[in-house]
Amino acid sequence: MGGSWLRYSLIGLLVxxxxxxxxxxxxxxxxxxxxxxxxxxxxMGLNLTLGYAGQISLAQASFMAIGAYTTALLTLAGWHWxxxxxxxxxxxxxxxxxxGYPALRVKGHFLAFxxxxxxxxxxxVLRNEGWLTGGNYGLIxxxxxxxxxxxxxxxxxxYYFTLAVTAVAxxxxxGIVRSPWGRAFKALRENPIRAESLxxxxxxxxxxxxxxxxxxxxxxxxxxxxxxxxxxxxxxxLVHSLRILLMVVVGGAGFFFGPFVGAAVVILxxxxxxxxxxxxLIIYSALVIVMLAFVPNGLLGVGALLRDRLRPAxxxxxMVEGARLK
Amino acid sequence: xxxxxxxxxxxxKRFGAITAVRDVSFDVHRSEILGLIGPNGSxxxxxxxxxxxxxxxxxxxxxxxxxxxxxMRASQLNRLGVGRTFQQLSVFPxxxxxxxIILAGQEHHGTMASRLFGPPDAGLTEEADRLIGFFRLxxxxxxxxxxxxxxxxxxxxxxxxxxxxxxxVLLDEPAGGVNLTxxxxxxxxxxxxxxxxGTTFVxxxxxxxxxxxxxxxxxxxxxxxxxxEGTPExxxxxxxxxxxxxxx
Numbered sequence: 001m002g003g004s005w006l007r008y009s010l011i012g013l014l015v016x017x018x019x020x021x022x023x024x025x026x027x028x029x030x031x032x033x034x035x036x037x038x039x040x041x042x043x044m045g046l047n048l049t050l051g052y053a054g055q056i057s058l059a060q061a062s063f064m065a066i067g068a069y070t071t072a073l074l075t076l077a078g079w080h081w082x083x084x085x086x087x088x089x090x091x092x093x094x095x096x097x098x099x100g101y102p103a104l105r106v107k108g109h110f111l112a113f114x115x116x117x118x119x120x121x122x123x124x125v126l127r128n129e130g131w132l133t134g135g136n137y138g139l140i141x142x143x144x145x146x147x148x149x150x151x152x153x154x155x156x157x158x159y160y161f162t163l164a165v166t167a168v169a170x171x172x173x174x175g176i177v178r179s180p181w182g183r184a185f186k187a188l189r190e191n192p193i194r195a196e197s198l199x200x201x202x203x204x205x206x207x208x209x210x211x212x213x214x215x216x217x218x219x220x221x222x223x224x225x226x227x228x229x230x231x232x233x234x235x236x237x238l239v240h241s242l243r244i245l246l247m248v249v250v251g252g253a254g255f256f257f258g259p260f261v262g263a264a265v266v267i268l269x270x271x272x273x274x275x276x277x278x279x280x281l282i283i284y285s286a287l288v289i290v291m292l293a294f295v296p297n298g299l300l301g302v303g304a305l306l307r308d309r310l311r312p313a314x315x316x317x318x319m320v321e322g323a324r325l326k
Numbered sequence: 327x328x329x330x331x332x333x334x335x336x337x338x339k340r341f342g343a344i345t346a347v348r349d350v351s352f353d354v355h356r357s358e359i360l361g362l363i364g365p366n367g368s369x370x371x372x373x374x375x376x377x378x379x380x381x382x383x384x385x386x387x388x389x390x391x392x393x394x395x396x397x398m399r400a401s402q403l404n405r406l407g408v409g410r411t412f413q414q415l416s417v418f419p420x421x422x423x424x425x426x427i428i429l430a431g432q433e434h435h436g437t438m439a440s441r442l443f444g445p446p447d448a449g450l451t452e453e454a455d456r457l458i459g460f461f462r463l464x465x466x467x468x469x470x471x472x473x474x475x476x477x478x479x480x481x482x483x484x485x486x487x488x489x490x491x492x493x494x495v496l497l498d499e500p501a502g503g504v505n506l507t508x509x510x511x512x513x514x515x516x517x518x519x520x521x522x523x524g525t526t527f528v529x530x531x532x533x534x535x536x537x538x539x540x541x542x543x544x545x546x547x548x549x550x551x552x553x554x555e556g557t558p559e560x561x562x563x564x565x566x567x568x569x570x571x572x573x574x
Contacts, residue, residue, distance in 0.1 A: 176442070180428075180429075180447075180448045182446075183421070183425060183428065186420065187418055187421075190418045190419060190420060190421070191416060193380070193416075194416040194418070196399065197378070197380075197404060197410050197412075198401075198404060198429060198433065199401050199405050199433035201401050
């Protein structure tokens, strides 16, 4: 009861902080905060695929690309963002489902290479199919969504719009991971053979983990389009997939709030270190190395670690029984 | 006439030049507790894996309640009412005992959609609590399964096999590494469950005292083939079994 109260209070405080954060700030800071929210959504998707279901993917940026380009092409053709975005999501869900098939045959680093190859493939298609994607020049001038009384043209308005989308995406994810599907995802990660023997269709669950995770990547991409109003293939290369992976790992894979913390470290921390001028990226890289060396379970894993250390050690029941037998 | 709960017909399995299981056939009837014993490497676990769809046999077939289940995946077999435990510990360590047990039953309730939009526990908490109580694990209900002792994890593992109310349960070395107190508990729970529900068991076990007191019939395997079959008393007195496995 006490734990739940503390948890809900913390969540409430974070929501208030997220609402107040851009107030009185300049456009650039608000833009960075919006980027943090968008990458949190992408990382939330990868957290489901990797953190909950245990399937490695180095292709999350390519799903951002599919979502971003689909939304861009449709909004440039006159569609409203609210209609274009679901098309991008659906496309990512279907492509993610297809990308899940190799995961039924290969695991671990082999699967990582399959997804890496997919990311490269998407990048090459975006660069070479200029008739559709604009090639290296990309697409420009996508409109921001307008809701009549609420236009997102102002940076702060777009931030609040993104915050609302993030909140809905987080609530949906919360529902998924708390449902029996979430339990099946975790079972797939911890012991797929045992899960299968208990009736869990591990093939279907693997495919769903990829498809849902990819759809979240697509949603993030659909938000990048109106944020930047310019997209090109380089924004969705392999390095960005690695950054999203870093967010999941640093925040804590398999922790619900891990992606938010991880995205904050990867997106916001470098900005806070800018006062060190030329050294900020060096300091940032060193901090990430130290973090991963000492807290391999991610920053939210520290909480669990401290809880285990501070909790009085319990005597193992079998040892008690052993003592009784003497 | 009711068909056997499990019918194994001429199952063979080779790994390269080695024949792990050689033309094994037997039937198991409702409420029976069949023991499968034999020295290490005699093919017991391979036979289990062939029966349960985790290995594809090179020859023969398996029927459950008269239905040919050869080539079926383990999850399909489970939905037909076949439960199992593994030789190694097979709980989900980062889930609570309650979540382990609920997981073992959730795929038998509702549809994919109801499992997404329905209650987080799939409406199974009460049933899971009953089973947790039956296996005397109530005080550990909310503990992470990975932090339990070996014997307690074995009990959770066994409880998971029963959550879906199976008609047939295959137990692979349930007594392995379990201390005497827990072993008595486990045997008591298995016999009670068998008596109350009429569930059929097939048990692989090396602990002779456990297997002889639990099972109603025993099959002995050596080098992948059946060398003897009978009641515990008959097996204990069988010279071939004594020579191949039990010793003087």
